[in-house]
Amino acid sequence: MGGEMRYEISQNAYIKLVLHALKHTTSAVNGVLLGRVSGGGTSPVLEITDSVPLFHSQIGLLPPLEIALIQIEDYYGAQGLNIVGYYHANERFDDFELNNVAKNIGDHIYRYFPQAAVLLLDNKKLEALPKSKERSPVMQLYTRNGSWKLVGSDGSSRLTIKEPSGNIVLLDYMSSEKWHNIIDFDDHLNDISKDWLNPELFT
Template sequence: MTNVGDCSKYIIHQTAYIKVVLHAVNHKTSAVNAVLLGRISGETVEITDSVPLFHSSNIGLLPPLEIALITIEEYYSAQGLSIVGYFHANERFDDLELGSVARNIADHVYRYFPQAAVLLLDNRKLGALQNKKDTGPVIQLYTRDSSKSWKQVESNRQLTTKEPSANIVLLDFISSEKWNDIVDFDDHLDDISKDWLNSGLFK
């Protein structure tokens, strides 16, 4: 098996990218997280979809996380997709570090899916994007090194968006307040009629 940490290039598709950022925008005063789905081919990881997980006190609890991971893995494995990463956005706007809660959850995901990498929202980049001063992804990439620690990957060439227009679409979604339509696993656990797949988001 190829581990994500051994790979050199990470490509995130527009669908996966927009979902995780909108989820964070929807819950500006809370930490939020998501699971990243995709495929590994040689030294390239393609993140094709994402599932927003939690935005409440559930974020650090293992039982809800395990329920979510089992449900998500069962659904997406039938489509030939695997869990290839974890996304986290911090509670505070100016917090740009991968904190202990995020690292613990990432370690748990890694234990079950040893190919997992971590994406962390960078609010500075998101702000620059809204001012049209930045065109790269508004997320930072972390991988697990040989010491089993999560280290930020400094090269911005290692993480790219699949579609060059992804940030333009993201800005359009933010300005039209599309983030109000995002459903996460927290919402689904509260009301099982809510669609955690967000099937209608891009329609």
């Protein structure tokens, strides 16, 4: 038997998905997680190295989702990365349920990648971040074993940010309202000159 999977998200992947949610506070948003499994049998780690913001309107529609996934798989597959999970932020601030859209897209990813993770933004943790000086991600971690289940009380023990200062950098980006610069697939489909890879976000 192998060890229990741990989940590690890079600072940039993490900041990108939180900024995506902050840009569209009145609607649900979603995106996919890219990465790979490392560490082998005894201490496997799912390394989430990047995230791609997908949609902020009609997020359950299949045709745009399929177009997005094909383009993402083509681009990241060439770099040896897989789609390893999904992230979601609910429309309502006080909604902490993983809804059916999130579960269905998670199921789709799980079929190809059984170690898939689903991350749900915890708005209360995000709101408390400036005062709490918390180091753990403001996300709930879900994994699938028959159905999608929350890991632990908040999932934080098995989900960590790779860089210890991730939340400090995030707060800096929040204070400078960097979320205005984030581009998701919705934006790209409306105007193909907008680059969903967000190459200038961290420059």
